[in-house]
Amino acid sequence: MQFLNTLAFARQLDYKDSLAKYRDKFFYPQTNGKDVIYFTGNSLGLQPKNAQEYVNEVMKDWADLAVEGHFYANKPWWDYHERLATPLAKVVGAKTEEVSVMNTLTVNLHLLLVSFYRPTKKRFKIICEEKAFPSDQYMLQSQVRFHGLDEEEAIVEIKKRQGEHFWRTEDVISKIEEIGDELALVLIGGVNYYNGQVFDMESVTASGKRVGAYVGWDLAHAAGNVELKLHDWDVDFAAWCSYKYMNSGPGNASGFFVHERYLNKKDIPRFEGWWGTKKETRFLMKREFEPMENADAWQLSNAPILSVAPYLASLQLFEEVGMHALLEKQKLLTSYLEFILEEIDKQVESSFEIITPKERGCQLSVFLHGEGRSLFDYLMKNGVITDWREPNVIRLAPTPFYCSFEDMFRFGEILKAGILSK
Incomplete structure (x- = not known):
């Protein structure tokens, strides 16, 4: 599939996503009155509403x-x-x-x-x-x-x-x-x-x-x-x-x-x-x-x-x-996030290095060359819940139950803004 870094394309992927309805089965933290983009299901998953x-x-x-x-x-x-x-x-x-x-x-x-x-x-x-x-x-x-x-x-x-x-x-x-x-x-x-x-x-x-x-x-x-x-x-x-x-x-x-x-x-x-x-x-x-x-x-x-x-x-x-459906979405969602990261990398002076090999699940670990903890702090303040690991890595886990393709696009926009705001 040929990806595009546009809101319209991300929404088209969400429209075709058979699991999109499951977003409504989880509670989301909020930042600035909006649901966060939640990338830390690899640390603590969101609460299912039926729990x-x-x-x-x-x-x-x-x-x-x-x-x-x-x-x-x-x-x-x-x-x-x-x-x-x-x-x-x-x-x-x-x-x-x-x-x-x-x-x-x-x-x-x-x-x-x-x-x-x-x-x-x-x-x-x-x-x-x-x-x-x-x-x-x-x-x-x-x-x-x-x-x-x-x-x-x-x-x-x-x-x-x-x-x-x-x-x-x-x-x-x-x-x-x-x-x-x-x-x-x-x-x-x-x-x-x-x-x-x-x-x-x-x-x-x-x-x-x-x-x-x-x-x-x-x-x-x-x-x-x-x-x-x-x-x-x-x-x-x-x-x-x-x-x-x-x-x-x-x-x-x-x-x-x-x-x-x-x-x-x-x-x-x-x-x-x-x-x-x-x-x-x-x-x-x-x-x-x-x-x-x-x-x-x-x-x-x-x-x-x-x-x-x-x-x-x-x-x-x-x-x-079923695991089959979750794995299918996981592969597409993670690939789209990878694409977004690569597109943002072309538009800014900083250089990102994805240290996660192709043998992967949801998680992408990203080495932030030329950036530091301040970028992580910016993401957190602007509604992206992610994870920091020393010396200079953020872990992003787009879990298929509750992350959307629009989340991936919006994350890219926030990431770019955080780099350019320095």
Whole structure:
């Protein structure tokens, strides 16, 4: 498609957009009396308007039924989280029994590593990407220390090539093959938070499995954003937060995946709790742990219903739209934003460098050569909610649920005005 940097062209794209109506299903912050252009769905998604209805339903059941809400609410609390499994499985490319919801992201990664990081004297090394999201770095460092290992020796970071802003798949696979039978675990962010790169999860997973390592993925920036086929790719485990592209609310409950080969096993190492034991015998208060036959076996405590409710509300929208439609719009919307950036770059003295490779989801990370924090501040004051990362990068995430093509055009006009106003 030949793009044009005009308001009329942007509105024509919106007119043809089958998902345009979903903008009205979200609340928008306002600046100067107008809805903002919201580019930070990669940090916190907008609130779906149906979320309040789901939370209010739980509050009413609590008021009317108190403890009996566990069994007699319209959506009984004791199995509330199970309603998320089927729609979540569609989002991440899994079987329903392979996914569940509990805790928050880093907590879940720690719990999953009880099962999937079992270092031995020979096989103890972990591969991750250079400068992974800090929480992943802290988690891995503390895991290897917990096992009495030296983090400098145990953690191997895949580096970018000199002068490049992205990782090459062949470098990741080469390092996996080099470490070979010393490798215990590959754990990488499926979409890098900084540059927005989507890793070749299928190829990396296959490579890790060939040398006998477990392979897991932190999908914080991937779930609800890019195509995932966790079951078919033979991924061992994964976890993701729900508050970015999945719009469930700040700090909300985390989803996780465990491949079916590890389900319904009593002998797998894991930390266990009451809510992971079989529903049929849970309230018999038996001494013996009988694991649920699905991923719920990794649950420890009963689900935080007030957190899970808005997640279920958001998943209703994912069910209506489907990942295929979201991905189709995402590709077109992000390409149009890229075009707008390139057009503005021709019109001003500053030079923009998009450091996000073509393997991407919604996010474009833009290096602002010749500009600084003042341009970011200008954008924020003029109704563009974006994200700043040191030393000089803004992250733009045009999410397909609630961003429009007109937003992309108007952003370009505000960006140009901010540069020319200096």
